[in-house]
Amino acid sequence: MACSLVPVVLDDHHGHHEGVQKQQLELRRGPWTVDEDLTLVNYIANHGEGRWNSLARAAGLKRTGKSCRLRWLNYLRPDVKRGNFTADEQLLILDLHSRWGNRWSKIAQHLPGRTDNEIKNYWRTRVQKHAKQLNCDANSKRFQDAMRFLWMPHLVDVDDHRHRLLQAQQQQQQHADDVHALSAGMVTSSSDSFATSESYDDGGLYASVHAAEMLVNGGDWVQEASQGLWSDQWSAPANGSQFQDPELSGWVQSFSEGVTENFWTLEDIWKMQ
DNA sequence: AATAGTCGCAACCGCCGCAGC
DNA sequence: TGCTGCGGCGGTTGCGACTAT
Known part of the structure; x- marks a missing residue:
């Protein structure tokens, strides 16, 4: 599964709202790379989790906040049992x-x-x-x-x-x-x-x-x-x-x-x- | 060895509710 | 009161790995 770098409309929460501000950004999708994981883990270690959209921007991750949250909760969190x-x-x-x-x-x-x-x-x-x-x-x-x-x-x-x-x-x-x-x-x-x-x-x-x-x-x-x-x-x-x-x-x-x-x-x- | 089918799982999508303004 | 941003949830998808033929 190759990770794609595609224009994604940041409209993932309120498609039903009219007049929502939309941005065209280059966002990554698909599987996370090791570098991305490290970036996210390091950022959360230093700044804590939460406020995922701003976290994604501040960490320099070309991912949606939702994607960061999901990656952290389901995979990177230290207490995740496998x-x-x-x-x-x-x-x-x-x-x-x-x-x-x-x-x-x-x-x-x-x-x-x-x-x-x-x-x-x-x-x-x-x-x-x-x-x-x-x-x-x-x-x-x-x-x-x-x-x-x-x-x-x-x-x-x-x-x-x-x-x-x-x-x-x-x-x-x-x-x-x-x-x-x-x-x-x-x-x-x-x-x-x-x-x-x-x-x-x-x-x-x-x-x-x-x-x-x-x-x-x-x-x-x-x-x-x-x-x-x-x-x-x-x-x-x-x-x-x-x-x-x-x-x-x-x-x-x-x-x-x-x-x-x-x-x-x-x-x-x-x-x- | 090649192919088809199935499985497991990470990631995405759309919707909802809440809070702040 | 309505709009907007956000977090969270459940449903779904897509693909690599595995198995059967």
Whole structure:
């Protein structure tokens, strides 16, 4: 994608206003260069952000203020988190979207380091793709129910599995360290806390506790989890019997079978992380 | 190896609401 | 009270990367 230098009418905010003053300026569009990034970062480091149009001019950037703002917020800001969404984040997005719809900026406020643009892209590319595969609208109640009753529990399972795996790895590492220390004639106090694999085989209890913990920043979701709302849903039977709508129930059953057979296996979701 | 199709994501566009004058 | 400038938001686009054939 080549960066273009084209005449741009500075009319990007109020095209609907008559008599607006228009300027013909040579403005850059398209991908930002390293030099532009450095210019913007350095300028903000020295002068702070805000007042984007004047900032763009003062910094000598041939960009609109909007473009500068977007570049900073979505890419250059030091606290922007990169990489795939964690299961926790996916769960949170699904939950918040079911509450607020496409209020991306509002949703982003609950995912530190994630931008509204990133969440929006995630939703459109991943979630809507699966909705399309299911031949239903991503905003439909059916799809949202499927998300709540099927995808979320799977994500919890995956996150649970990952957590246990990490725990086991840490314990194995600790054990190895202890063995090494003992072999070297040293004894560490932490060796007392070494646990065998049985000690963290805690069944469903873990999922409930973990669910409450994992969305620490998730607002009401945590409360709902603690009130048993979500734990009920996690134990939703595969036959969808808790749906009052028999048509929906049947549909969910086929969805569930699709999940377990060839759609979203745990392995698939694991790979998505 | 070449081509077509798909995906992921950065960036842009148009609209809206707010504040200052 | 209306105009203007601006920040912010959600929707959309375009293109490089990746994958399948």
